[in-house]
Amino acid sequence: MRELSLHILDIVQNSLEAGATHITIEIDEDLAEDRLTIRVIDNGRGMDAETLRRVTDPFFTTRTTRKVGLGLPLLKAAAEQCGGRLTIQSAPGQGTTVTAEFQHSHIDRAPLGDMPASLMTILLAEPPVEVRYIHRVNERRFELDTRELREALGDVPLTHPKVRQWLYEYLRQGEAGLWDVEPAGADQTLPGNG
Amino acid sequence: MPKIKSIEELQKLREEAQKELKIRTDTGTVITVGMGTCGIAAGARETMHAILQELNKRQIDAHVKTVGCIGMCVHEPLVDIEQAGMGRITYGKVTPERVPRLIEEHLINGRVVEEWVVARMDAVK
Numbered sequence: 001m002r003e004l005s006l007h008i009l010d011i012v013q014n015s016l017e018a019g020a021t022h023i024t025i026e027i028d029e030d031l032a033e034d035r036l037t038i039r040v041i042d043n044g045r046g047m048d049a050e051t052l053r054r055v056t057d058p059f060f061t062t063r064t065t066r067k068v069g070l071g072l073p074l075l076k077a078a079a080e081q082c083g084g085r086l087t088i089q090s091a092p093g094q095g096t097t098v099t100a101e102f103q104h105s106h107i108d109r110a111p112l113g114d115m116p117a118s119l120m121t122i123l124l125a126e127p128p129v130e131v132r133y134i135h136r137v138n139e140r141r142f143e144l145d146t147r148e149l150r151e152a153l154g155d156v157p158l159t160h161p162k163v164r165q166w167l168y169e170y171l172r173q174g175e176a177g178l179w180d181v182e183p184a185g186a187d188q189t190l191p192g193n194g
Numbered sequence: 195m196p197k198i199k200s201i202e203e204l205q206k207l208r209e210e211a212q213k214e215l216k217i218r219t220d221t222g223t224v225i226t227v228g229m230g231t232c233g234i235a236a237g238a239r240e241t242m243h244a245i246l247q248e249l250n251k252r253q254i255d256a257h258v259k260t261v262g263c264i265g266m267c268v269h270e271p272l273v274d275i276e277q278a279g280m281g282r283i284t285y286g287k288v289t290p291e292r293v294p295r296l297i298e299e300h301l302i303n304g305r306v307v308e309e310w311v312v313a314r315m316d317a318v319k
Contacts, residue, residue, distance in 0.1 A: 001235075006234055006239065009229070009234055009239060010234050013229060013231065013234070016262055017230075017262055017263075070231060070235075117243055120242075121238075121239050121242055121260050122260075124242075124258055124259050124260050125260050126226070126260065126261050149201065152201050152202075152204040152205050152208065153204055153205075153208050153211075154208055155212070156207070156208045156211040156212055157257075159257045159258065159259055160211050160257070161249070161250075161256070161257070162207055162210065162211050163204070163207060165250065166199065166204065168246075170199045
């Protein structure tokens, strides 16, 4: 995939298919250590040892759980071609943690890409899921917790047009603040076609 | 530099949104975008954002949500449009380029874009 944010969206879809109600997404960019680490932690149904052993085999597929297919093999290949690795911890009833590590400066590392767009897609998921998002770049940090948002919103859903507009702006500002840049496409109220 | 947004702003938004919530729930439109691996690979994230952009540009109130794979992967990106009393139409291969016409025909002119329909469910009478 052309952006790591699309891989993240894909891995989170696995969590949703596994019945997760809470998902934590961590992105840690440590430029001094030249490391980019992406971690997705869910409280879904988890996988048994046999499924876990075969889950990065692209030709192993059981569409009943949707925990397999091309998503994880593609992320594994992306990490390994950048001097990194993919690790998965999972057990039935214990949820799943997927960790992908990359050499930050590696020439073959895909850009993180449009994280606000991926997050919006996750936040508009049906049925709704609680998401905790933490993106660190060196000492800086941007965090979002949907429980905090829902508390502020009461019975107004995140899918409300006014709310989603606000959310997208909030995400763009938060991400841009990690890098001292103006939010991308600041002349638009919503993103373009990619 | 724009003003930094804070969570407190959401509470103000909540009051505004609550006033309109009932009307929107009763008569509103729900647009659903399939977001399985198949959808993502076919560009569904970009399709969803094109939809949000078009709705915003035309000042149309509609709920937009995403779901996992709903089958018919070959037709991804898949977009469902459901309107109260008008049933549910599933459109296939909805690329970002097709979004403006889809919104204009279906939501503004009230005409189904027949050549892009892959499934439909009539309204419950």
